[in-house]
Amino acid sequence: MNAADIIVKMVKDRWQGNLKNFNTALDSLTDEQLQAEISPGRNRGVYLIGHLMAVHDDMLVLLNLGEKQHPEFHTLFLTSPDKSTLLPDAKELRELWRRHSQVVNQKIDAMKADEWFAKHTAVSDEDFSHEPHRNKLNILLTRTTHLAYHTGQFVLLTKNLKEAS
């Protein structure tokens, strides 16, 4: 295992570990529970699922792995705050999320270790020559900490609602 393989494994393990944490919480929640706010006045579970899908869709483009799966989610879950638009229902979002994660992971797993150190699609050749950390692996890394941030919020739905029931 060379250095590139090792570091790519480290970041991919974190990505998968955080996805697993999110999915464990998701699987424990009913569709109705996903309509609850993570804390009074804050985002609902359904919004967080869509928000993560929108961010992971952007990631596909940055990694040069193809088109977005749900381009309409950009407006719904990135530029519009929760409770300002009509969202897909929880049952549908849950199924879309499952399929989306599969697609993203298949594409990520097909990448060779060296490809991860190439520039992502939003940085110029010129800038990349001075800033070689702006590579594809850094995109996966920043999206992993973003996922962890919202997973910390999403799990709040599970215990609160268990206690209330």
Added chain:
Amino acid sequence: MNAADIIVKMVKDRWQGNLKNFNTALDSLTDEQLQAEISPGRNRGVYLIGHLMAVHDDMLVLLNLGEKQHPEFHTLFLTSPDKSTLLPDAKELRELWRRHSQVVNQKIDAMKADEWFAKHTAVSDEDFSHEPHRNKLNILLTRTTHLAYHTGQFVLLTKNLKEAS
């Protein structure tokens, strides 16, 4: 910049970025606000500060960077749930956190890129020979996603309380 320098910079940037997010939220909260729960029935702000210090103290040991700064925090903030013991007050925790982050960052910044790829202190030579991803950089990476997870929760204190005031 060689490959090791690049990847170490990527992970350290994430660590610093997430610390900054946490500190921005912390600086916006009063000591009184830190006594609030992040969501009804969940951990309070003061507990999260201490919990992160306890985890970052363990990190110092795993990175072979010296003794824990607050060994007594292990019981208070890792093995005991919030609201089960008497905690240091918010003003004190805030100051301890500030100094603790300084110490941790000074030690981290003094490490050379190559040192990050050496084994951490909780893995044997034998295991490390088969699992070279169990290195010190992976410790910083996992603690960075842990920090992001709790920062996602900690920021819930800011807006809720602003709205309530």
